[in-house]
Amino acid sequence: MKLALFDDHRLGVVTDDGIIDVTDALPWPHDPDPLTAGWWRRLCREFAAVRPGLEEAAARGRAVPVAEARLLAPALNPSKIVACASNYAAHVEEMHGVQERTLGGVESWMMNFDVFLKAPSSISGPRDDIVLPAAEVEAGHEIHHESELVIVVGRGGKDIPVSDALDHVFGYTMGLDITVRSAADRSRRKSYDTFSPLGPWITTSDEASDPAGFQIDLVLNGEDHRQHVSTKDLLTPVPAIVSYASQMMTLLPGDLIFSGAPPGVGPIHGGDVLDTAISGIGEMHIAVRD
């Protein structure tokens, strides 16, 4: 099932005909305030129980064309965004050159797989612009796109074994991990507002049963095909990511985990347009401005 948030934080099922509003089929009160996201976290945690009711509502509902709906990021006030570093071999390799250019040397500790945090307030919607921070542009820092498979946590947990990890995944969406290349801490370089475009919706894990089967693409300005990768090439695969992150911090329903940058990262500038796609989920068309 594909689930979108749209208009006034309504819940929609995405079909070939468009988006069908199923908000009223939820067994709990819906709250349009994105800061009080209890209903959304319950949906992430208890989706299996709610799914039949949503399917029934989708079958009798009326579809609105996707282009006519105001699509929002498919996340409401997550407790955290976890993100993976150094998770494709070819990206680790290319970062040697990027760091030589932007830092004047290679930070070897950054070449190892690990997780870090991005501010949840950096999330923006699938049709929102990326706004480049003036101070970073004026400082001459490169600002890069990273197009990533994003795991949406369902039932949370701590110390989740790899063998159980997929039982804790609600679904998958696409995220751009926009990143300033500078000597600052990762949490600063990746947490500006609009630095986590997310969408266009979530494909639930019962529909996307193989997280190693996604194809990710990013095209700059309609011609420069910068990123093209399969998630089968993740050095630390999705179940191991979930397990690893949960050994450090309790994962809560609705938390997001960015799975790592594919090779082909590169600078973006005001006026650029990014077309991103992920197989089995969807596409985003995002403008960049100063």
Ligand code: MN
């Ligand atoms: Mn990243």
